[in-house]
Amino acid sequence: MATSTMAMFPSDISGIILDVQPRTAIIVVLSLYAFLRAFTVLKMLRQSETINLIPIVSGIPGLWTSNVDIARQVAVGAHKVKFFKPVSKNDVFLQWGMNLAAADGQMWRKHRRIVGSAFSTELYKLVWMQSAKTYNDMILTEGWDTKDAVDVPVIQDVTMKVCSSGHFFPRADPPKSQDGKMPAQQALKIVAETHLLTLAVPSWLLYLPVPRAREARRRLLAFMNEQVAERKADVSAGGPSVDAFTTLVKANQDESTKYQLDDEELIGNVFLFMFAGHGTLRPSYIVCSWFNLVSSPETTAHTLAATFGFLAVNEEVQEEIVQHILEVVGTEREPQFEDYAKLDKVLAVFYEAARMFPAGHALIREASEDTILTVPNPVGEEGNQTVPIPKGTQIMVDMIGIQYNPRYFEDPHIFKPSRWYGLPTDSELFTAFSVGQRACIGRRFATVEATCFLTLFLRDWKVLPILREGESKAAWKMRVLDAHIVITLGVRDIPLRFERRKRA
Numbered sequence: 145m146a147t148s149t150m151a152m153f154p155s156d157i158s159g160i161i162l163d164v165q166p167r168t169a170i171i172v173v174l175s176l177y178a179f180l181r182a183f184t185v186l187k188m189l190r191q192s193e194t195i196n197l198i199p200i201v202s203g204i205p206g207l208w209t210s211n212v213d214i215a216r217q218v219a220v221g222a223h224k225v226k227f228f229k230p231v232s233k234n235d236v237f238l239q240w241g242m243n244l245a246a247a248d249g250q251m252w253r254k255h256r257r258i259v260g261s262a263f264s265t266e267l268y269k270l271v272w273m274q275s276a277k278t279y280n281d282m283i284l285t286e287g288w289d290t291k292d293a294v295d296v297p298v299i300q301d302v303t304m305k306v307c308s309s310g311h312f313f314p315r316a317d318p319p320k321s322q323d324g325k326m327p328a329q330q331a332l333k334i335v336a337e338t339h340l341l342t343l344a345v346p347s348w349l350l351y352l353p354v355p356r357a358r359e360a361r362r363r364l365l366a367f368m369n370e371q372v373a374e375r376k377a378d379v380s381a382g383g384p385s386v387d388a389f390t391t392l393v394k395a396n397q398d399e400s401t402k403y404q405l406d407d408e409e410l411i412g413n414v415f416l417f418m419f420a421g422h423g424t425l426r427p428s429y430i431v432c433s434w435f436n437l438v439s440s441p442e443t444t445a446h447t448l449a450a451t452f453g454f455l456a457v458n459e460e461v462q463e464e465i466v467q468h469i470l471e472v473v474g475t476e477r478e479p480q481f482e483d484y485a486k487l488d489k490v491l492a493v494f495y496e497a498a499r500m501f502p503a504g505h506a507l508i509r510e511a512s513e514d515t516i517l518t519v520p521n522p523v524g525e526e527g528n529q530t531v532p533i534p535k536g537t538q539i540m541v542d543m544i545g546i547q548y549n550p551r552y553f554e555d556p557h558i559f560k561p562s563r564w565y566g567l568p569t570d571s572e573l574f575t576a577f578s579v580g581q582r583a584c585i586g587r588r589f590a591t592v593e594a595t596c597f598l599t600l601f602l603r604d605w606k607v608l609p610i611l612r613e614g615e616s617k618a619a620w621k622m623r624v625l626d627a628h629i630v631i632t633l634g635v636r637d638i639p640l641r642f643e644r645r646k647r648a
């Protein structure tokens with residue numbers, strides 16, 4: 145839109161419309177159409193689990209579903225089934241190199257095998273220790289150790305600090321500049337914001353010679369390479385894999401195996417884990433989630449925030465969880481990683497919050513050839529139907545729909561952690577991390593982190609809502625515990641009060 149035209153027709157809408165570029169107009173109309181289509185389909189999904197979208201004149205055929213059996217048939221990966229993750233949903237991240245979240249087929253198997261080896265018991269022990277340390281440090285640095293009550297206007301500010309990729313790549317966390325160049329942290333922010341732009345504009349825009357953006361990309365790449373070089377030196381010196389990053393670097397160095405990451409793939413995965421979900425960067429989270437990567441530690445932070453919110457208005461549940469913590473850990477000792485599997489009720493509250501606000505809210509897949517899907521009949525009717533799926537059909541698995549589907553959950557709108565009590569920690573009955581081989585690789589990472597933090601926190605503090613004058617808890621719940629959707633799914637800012645628990 146030319147500024148001169150706007151100056152000539154400051155309040156004349158037709159003048160502005162006349163000057164809209166044809167491409168922009170098409171994008172606006174298509175976006176409106178896409179929005180209305182999505183809205184209508186989502187409305188229909190509330191009545192019917194699976195909807196087949198058949199284009200009349202042109203367009204891509206689609207199938208939207210909130211059925212777990214269909215999710216299982218499509219989500220697992222192109223090496224097993226005739227559905228793949230469309231590259232168009234990942235191309236922003238592919239700029240840094242192929243990575244686990246974007247790959248499919250045999251390529252995905254390689255990345256999953258290599259990255260998967262970093263998600264070991266050693267890593268989870270480290271995550272547990274770091275979470276405990278974060279809690280203890282926070283109490284001291286915030287001066288909570290001398291207070292009996294603390295008001296936190298936005299609990300997300302706390303949970304964002306707790307859940308960060310620092311556990312995954314410990315040494316890379318404070319990317320400060322020592323040489324007067326743009327700090328890597330700032331470079332990351334600019335890169336993330338530029339990525340965000342590509343939601344609205346074509347991706348070639350990223351390559352335009354905008355000096356700051358170019359400098360940021362260069363700086364970020366240099367920073368990642370520095371980190372890689374540091375670890376390569378460690379690996380050459382025969383040092384142990386002290387963190388997951390070093391495990392990835394080892395996979396790049398090891399020439400004796402067919403499961404080797406090349407330099408680009410190494411950087412692609414480093415970007416995915418170190419940066420895509422960095423706790424301080426909301427834009428990158430939005431991009432990450434929009435492109436269905438769902439790799440963000442921020443997903444854990446959002447779920448943890450929702451967990452606190454639900455506990456604040458469900459006092460009985462909170463007391464039951466505290467009793468459970470006292471039975472398992474007592475009051476005198478620090479909880480240990482070995483307690484994780486025993487703290488099933490703590491995990492259950494986190495699961496229930498993740499069910500009600502599933503951070504990974506959609507899985508998108510595409511049929512690579514003509515195929516069929518087995519679609520279960522509606523509840524109350526036995527059997528299945530076979531639905532032909534033409535090549536190119538896009539399948540949208542509505543994860544929110546699954547988590548509220550009465551086929552799977554009694555009273556789906558009620559916060560009821562007891563549905564998960566006693567569930568083994570990796571049970572597939574819990575579906576918010578997706579299902580099958582391609583389910584979230586960070587599931588245990590997230591649940592270990594959350595269980596440790598909640599255990600320490602709830603043992604010391606009672607969680608209460610900060611109510612407005614005259615507001616009831618029910619009204620607070622309606623106002624605050626509401627999905628906050630911009631592009632991704634989150635919870636509104638949650639104001640909470642913490643009161644120190646009196647110990648007998």
Ligand code: HEM
Nearest residue numbers: 245438439441443444447503504507577578584585586590
């Ligand atoms: C409450 C927290 C989380 C939720 C609800 C969640 C959910 C999901 C879901 C639904 C998927 C499947 C996406 C798809 O197939 O299209 C996924 C994949 C993934 N998640 Fe998570 N996630 C969480 C935390 C994490 C964390 C903490 C990490 C990293 C440490 C992580 C890393 C990944 C990666 C790399 C994938 C892609 C895996 C693959 O394609 O093989 N996630 N996540």
